[in-house]
Amino acid sequence: MSQVIEARDLSRRFDQVQAVDKVDLSLSAGSVLGLIGPNGAGKTTLLRALLGLTDCDGEVSVLGIDPRRDHARLMQQVCFIADTAVLPRWMTVRQLLDYVSGIHPRFQRRQAEQFLATTEVGAKRKVRELSKGMTVQLHLALVMAVDAKVLILDEPTLGLDLLFRKRFYEQLLNDYFDDERTIIISTHQVEEVQHILTEVVFMDRGRLIMHKPMSSFDEEFAELHVVGEATARAEAIPHIGSRTILGGKAILYEGVDRSLLESLGEVRTPSVSDLFVAKIEGAQNHV
Numbered sequence: 088m089s090q091v092i093e094a095r096d097l098s099r100r101f102d103q104v105q106a107v108d109k110v111d112l113s114l115s116a117g118s119v120l121g122l123i124g125p126n127g128a129g130k131t132t133l134l135r136a137l138l139g140l141t142d143c144d145g146e147v148s149v150l151g152i153d154p155r156r157d158h159a160r161l162m163q164q165v166c167f168i169a170d171t172a173v174l175p176r177w178m179t180v181r182q183l184l185d186y187v188s189g190i191h192p193r194f195q196r197r198q199a200e201q202f203l204a205t206t207e208v209g210a211k212r213k214v215r216e217l218s219k220g221m222t223v224q225l226h227l228a229l230v231m232a233v234d235a236k237v238l239i240l241d242e243p244t245l246g247l248d249l250l251f252r253k254r255f256y257e258q259l260l261n262d263y264f265d266d267e268r269t270i271i272i273s274t275h276q277v278e279e280v281q282h283i284l285t286e287v288v289f290m291d292r293g294r295l296i297m298h299k300p301m302s303s304f305d306e307e308f309a310e311l312h313v314v315g316e317a318t319a320r321a322e323a324i325p326h327i328g329s330r331t332i333l334g335g336k337a338i339l340y341e342g343v344d345r346s347l348l349e350s351l352g353e354v355r356t357p358s359v360s361d362l363f364v365a366k367i368e369g370a371q372n373h374v
């Protein structure tokens with residue numbers, strides 16, 4: 088397996104729930120993948136399976152390592168932030184930096200300090216005194232300072248204000264990302280991450296329903312804004328979704344030549360979130 092992440096037929100069942108259902112996923116170095124799906128789609132379970140944090144069936148390899156067999160070795164080379172991050176509340180921030188420096192060979196303390204300097208999280212503060220958002224900032228500072236080939240972020244900006252979220256993604260792209268690293272971000276805040284993604288996966292009820300490079304969007308998808316009598320003609324062309332917009336309709340197409348649509352109204356490339364809604368509704372209507 089030459090890809091950084093390779094999963095085949097990956098499945099995980101909890102009693103009555105098929106949380107991950109025969110997932111195939113392949114990701115090369117230099118990718119930033121957005122993992123998008125409704126609540127309970129199986130995103131966290133898939134990420135945990137890739138890291139060997141939950142058992143699974145099927146084949147899986149991350150950096151050439153089977154996470155089920157060699158979890159400890161894998162964890163030295165990947166970095167993971169969970170949506171339920173827990174930090175030792177009795178420590179001060181400085182003690183926490185000392186602690187992580189002591190246990191993690193790839194931790195670059197100066198980088199964490201530089202990141203924290205852009206926040207209100209002071210070195211002398213106790214973790215338990217920090218607000219919810221500041222605790223997440225601290226956790227992100229620790230994670231981003233680890234020199235890892237694979238970074239897995241499960242809802243990394245939950246509870247953070249808009250300004251910080253924007254800064255975090257900018258920093259992730261400018262200071263952290265390079266073409267030797269691979270990043271997976273699971274999030275519900277699609278609009279905020281779409282500009283840094285190289286690929287996107289939509290997941291629903293345990294299955295991957297779409298995996299595409301962002302660069303293919305212009306060619307494969309089109310959104311037509313149409314008003315008046317052209318609407319009926321636009322709706323007669325097979326489409327994957329539509330919604331009402333001011334004065335007319337926005338209709339989403341897959342694999343339809345744009346020149347066919349241009350005489351009917353304004354054509355643009357759909358946003359990831361609009362495409363997500365169309366694809367998920369389409370998948371759910373086909374049950």
Ligand SMILES: Nc1ncnc2c1ncn2[C@@H]1O[C@H](COP(=O)(O)OP(=O)(O)OP(=O)(O)O)[C@@H](O)[C@H]1O
Nearest residue numbers: 101104105106124125126127128129130131132133
């Ligand atoms: N430890 C567990 N025991 C039993 N069921 C579980 C367990 N972990 C997850 N599940 C179930 O597996 C399914 C997928 O959960 P998962 O947390 O992976 O979804 P998610 O896409 O991350 O959701 P969200 O966006 O809400 O965080 C859900 O139905 C959930 O209830």
